[in-house]
Amino acid sequence: MLENGIEAFGLRDDAAVLQLPAGCPLVASVDSVVEGVHFDLALCGPGDVGWKALMGALSDLAAMGATPLGALVALCVPGGAGDGELALGVMAGVAEASAAAGCPVVGGDVSESTVLTVAVTVLGTIPDGGPPAVGRSGALAGDVLLVTGPCGASAAGLRELRAGREGGATGAAYRRPVARLRDGAVARVGGVHAMIDVSDGLALDLHRLADASGVGFVLDRVPVASGASEDEALAGGEDYELVLAMNDSAGTVLSEAFVDGGSRLPIRIGTVVDDPQVRLLSGEALPRLGWQHRLG
């Protein structure tokens, strides 16, 4: 049934052909998830793995303020009995996330492997002639720092699932996270200076934004998701909330745009400061808490 990856994804030619809106840039990112490293099939189903893989990749488009055009999925599946079922389960989850995010799967490849691995490339654009794609490096001293929602729900959900409980809303946050595509686009149009998604932990991703911008920050508060601890909010990955840096008055206008668009009110968490050595939460140095790849 899965004789060929392209055919498995319902695609026929060697490559997909897409037409971008005239004059609009292409925004592209790749992300991968690996069994035993990023997920455990004892704690989530194949469909969850596919969903999380696509949403995690789409979150990088959200952090640029881009609108998705399509995704290419490389699926590596363990051989042996039942593997076709596993591949189809993952692909079903990819398809659900694809529909939810309005991002069609335009390319795919299926390979045998010893470990389930899903690498997703997402393609997007900046469709509206508004401000360009937002990077991590534009934060300025005096900017306010906002986050699009409380953090830690995914980590709390993982803790619940590991304890043998379903975890309710936090379990769902872990299994079926949602990329903040609308929030990212609204933030870009609203003139945000810098943006990053909370994929590896609020603390670590804040440090990354500050590193890229050559600035420091002073945090007043950490918004903690219901059911999560402050540690989970700071160090838990896969929340996919967005952190925004922008000037104070624009932040007020932006907050109204978020609410008008049906999003939650962004939460003010602190201020950008000039000195890159200053990285404080409640007056103390904030460690680089979060998911660190164990390589190198």
Place this chain on the structure above:
Amino acid sequence: MLENGIEAFGLRDDAAVLQLPAGCPLVASVDSVVEGVHFDLALCGPGDVGWKALMGALSDLAAMGATPLGALVALCVPGGAGDGELALGVMAGVAEASAAAGCPVVGGDVSESTVLTVAVTVLGTIPDGGPPAVGRSGALAGDVLLVTGPCGASAAGLRELRAGREGGATGAAYRRPVARLRDGAVARVGGVHAMIDVSDGLALDLHRLADASGVGFVLDRVPVASGASEDEALAGGEDYELVLAMNDSAGTVLSEAFVDGGSRLPIRIGTVVDDPQVRLLSGEALPRLGWQHRLG
């Protein structure tokens, strides 16, 4: 050192931003290679793995007649001692192939895994206002079938390497294959009806082109690379020659264009016929020889 995939690839933001030439379509494809399935580190070095991964993906752009714009590389590397070195070795090979093909790496991700896996998404375009991207499905009865070069060198090289020999030119064909990007672009401009790259075996890829076009074929000959057997030419993958279907007179003009452009003269191997049941080599049914993914 490889704390974060984006930084490991020298990239800073959540996604890459590219501007396509005005009005030109985007062509995109993904391909992955997995240790123990697609390669064996006893027979090729990490740099070869990176090179082969990018060139294999680029071959799909060649088969569409597209010009590369950039690649996104998801690298999954076994944990433990020496893994940083392995990742850097693979990335060095990717960089060499990138330079050779004129395809910059614009995005990347590095993950831990238990098995070395490289998934490469390639992005290209049709830059010249000429004919559109070429698919597999346009072959017409009466078309001639051409291949851009003799096949089987990669399979012969693998055989030599497995026997403990270096394999000379065939070893190089296995370790450092080259995507026929120029040939594909010339063929598209020359009015080819359908095209496919020989990634999984000449026989299997011919069947796929015929399947997609709803036609049959009658082959007169199989061009066998020096050092290879006819079986290796028919069933060996990773040659990355292109198979072209086009009308006879255009084929003659195209052959001149190939030679004028510094490419080898395409080799005429047979004819497309109307009946999709007819798939013959020297009067006998041609089996679907080649790399078959073992899933499903």
